[in-house]
Amino acid sequence: MDIIDRLKQCLEPASLIYGDSLREHPACVFLIPKAIIRPQSTTELSKALAVCHELGQVVVSRGGGSGLVGGCVSTSEDVLLSLERMNQIEEIDALSRTATVQAGVVLQSLQEAVAEQDLFFPLDLGARGSATIGGNLATNAGGNRVIRYGMSRDMVLGxxxxxxxxxxxSSMNSVIKNNTGYDLKHLFVGSEGTLGVITRAVLRLQPAPISENTAMVAVSDFASLTALLGQADKLLGGGMSAFEVMWQNYYEAVCQEGKRHRYPFTEQYPFYVLIESLGADQETDKQRFASALEVLFEQGLIADAVLAKSQNEAEALWAIRDDVEALMEIFPYFVFDVSVPLKHMESYVAEVHKGVQEAWPDDSCCITFGHLGDGNLHFVIRAAGLYEEVRSQVNDIVYLPLRSRSGVVSAEHGIGLEKRSYLDISRSAIEIELMKTIKSNFDPKNILNPGKIFEL
Ligand SMILES: Cc1cc2nc3c(=O)[nH]c(=O)nc-3n(C[C@H](O)[C@H](O)[C@H](O)COP(=O)(O)OP(=O)(O)OC[C@H]3O[C@@H](n4cnc5c(N)ncnc54)[C@H](O)[C@@H]3O)c2cc1C
Known part of the structure; x- marks a missing residue:
């Protein structure tokens, strides 16, 4: 009996797609797997995985498919696992400020459901409308508010x-303090579907912020930028929730004439920073925010500022930061997401810009922006030549200078297939060996997302 017949025996018909029906599934745009398992419960999934394990069948987990490092790429020999039918928000407990959810819940649905109860799930990212909680946890997603609330890892209790x-x-712990031995959940957070399939989670919620203050400020040099980060955080009394930096070339690419956004400033500056602060009192927080900007002016850390006076104005400023689609006009390009300690960031960015410029002097650009508050940088790099032929050269220019600066080759999206050959820049040989030992222990037949993060 082959794998499809065995799966048919343990799954209800709606939980298994195979044959011609596969083409109708949104996950099958480029690659068609052998079958798709869409369980409706943990019990059903458990039975299906037991069968796959027995037959040595490879299983690739997929959430919203928004990851950008090939984490859910499958072949025609693989079975794809989608938790799209395990999408229930089981409970929102206002008293203990927790949400118990199935892993297929879409991030934005959870954000909206908790907001209705005057609570807040702080994880937020551009792919909020498709990314799932399972995918967020499996990649330890970060996003816009990491400086205030941490990564996905910091928001999960069980x-x-x-x-x-x-x-x-079942490690569905719901209390904050639990020191009863190894905290096994953290092994699965960020494991990119290689150690197990996340099916449910208990998530930590926050009180809904009452005030939100936003400004875009212009900065004249890198030293002021890093000083500004520390000063703004101090002056805003720990309320700062975003510190998003745009290098001049990002700002110019998004705001230039004819684009969807108007220049917030009349002059040009080397850096622009979107600062957001969340708080509990509209009037006091507004005053604190405005006087913080005044002090930052007096200290010479900012050269100009635009303070949002309404929700619409705040959204217009955020739209500049979020409009990566405006960069399509330089396509084809390569997108990077790295971290580097602040003290090395200026020299690192300069080295990458120089490397790109020297390699392709006539047709290249290196657009730069990032969540600077947590050391995270994005590059969107265009390099002349055929995409696949220049790919490894561009990768080397971005990743190799991280080694001497204790930098990280993946700040957010994980390693997947894309960054495997650069993993040793950020992890020691013994760390990688230990990761492989853990993988072999949890998945001795190597059926879960094999080849992702590293080859065994
Ligand atoms: C426009 C845009 C903006 C983005 N911004 C950010 C950002 O700011 N910060 C950030 O961190 N990421 C960002 N991302 C990347 C992506 O959205 C995140 O990595 C997200 O967490 C992936 O969720 P997903 O459900 O789409 O997972 P998928 O892409 O489907 O899967 C990602 C990985 O998780 C595994 N996986 C999925 N579900 C499970 C499960 N239930 N159990 C075990 N393994 C599973 C998959 O096998 C794969 O390895 C962005 C992506 C886009 C397109």
Whole structure:
């Protein structure tokens, strides 16, 4: 009996797609897997994984498919696992400020559901309308508010996971303090579907912010930029929730004539920063924000500022930062997401810009922006030549200078297939060996997302 017949025996018909029906599934745009499992419960998934394990069948987990490093790429020999039908918000507990959800819940649906109860799930990213909680946890997603609320890892209290052989680990802890031995959930957070399938989670919620203040400020040099980060955080009394930096070339690419956004400033500056602060009192916070900007002016850290006076104005400023689609006009390009300690950031960016310029003097650009508050930088690089032929040269220009600066080759999206050959820049040989030992232990037949993060 082949894998499809065996899966048919343990799954209800709606939970298995195979044959011609596969082409109708949105996950099958480029690659058609052998079958798609869409379980409706943990029990059903557990049975399916037990069968896959017995037959040595590779299983690739997929959430919203918004990851950008090839984490859910599958072949025609693989079974794709989609949690799209496990999308229930089971409970929002206002008293303990937790949400218990199935892993297929779309991030934006959770944000909206908790907001209705005057609560706040702080994780936020551009792909909020498609990314799932399972995918967010499996990639330890970060996003816009990491400086205030941390990464996905910091927002999870408990997890339920199905292991490769179908065993279910129910670690649905809901209290903040729990020091009873190894905290196993953290092994699965950021494991990119290689150690187990996340099926449910208990998430930590926050009180909904009452005030929101936003400004875009212009900065004249890099030293002022890093000083501004520390000063703004101090003056805003820990309320700062975003510190998004745009290098001049990003700002120019998004705002130039004919684009969807108007220049907020009449002059040009080397850097622009979007600062957001969330708080609990509209009037006091507004005053604190405005006087913080005044002090920053007096200290010479900012050269100009535009303070949003309404929600619409705040959204217009955020739209400049979020409009990466405006960069399509330089396509084809390569997108990077790295971290580097602040003290090395200026020299690192200069080295990457120089490397790109020297390699392709006539047709290249290196657009730069990032969540600077947590050391995270994005580059969108255009390099002359055929996409695949220049890819490894561009990768080397971006990743290799990270080694001497204790930088990180993946700040947010994970390693997937894309960054495997650069993993040793950010992880020591012994760390990689230990990761492989953990993988072999959890998944001895190597059926869960094999080849992602590293080859065994
Ligand atoms: C416009 C845009 C903006 C983005 N901005 C950010 C950002 O600011 N910060 C950030 O961190 N990321 C960002 N991303 C990347 C992406 O949205 C995140 O990595 C997100 O967490 C992926 O969720 P997903 O459900 O789409 O997962 P997928 O892309 O489907 O999968 C990602 C990985 O997780 C695994 N996986 C998925 N579900 C499960 C599960 N239930 N159990 C185990 N493994 C699973 C997959 O096998 C794969 O390895 C952005 C992407 C886009 C397109």
């Amino acid at each position: 997890l339920e996971v199905v292991l490769a052989d179908g065993r279910v680990i």
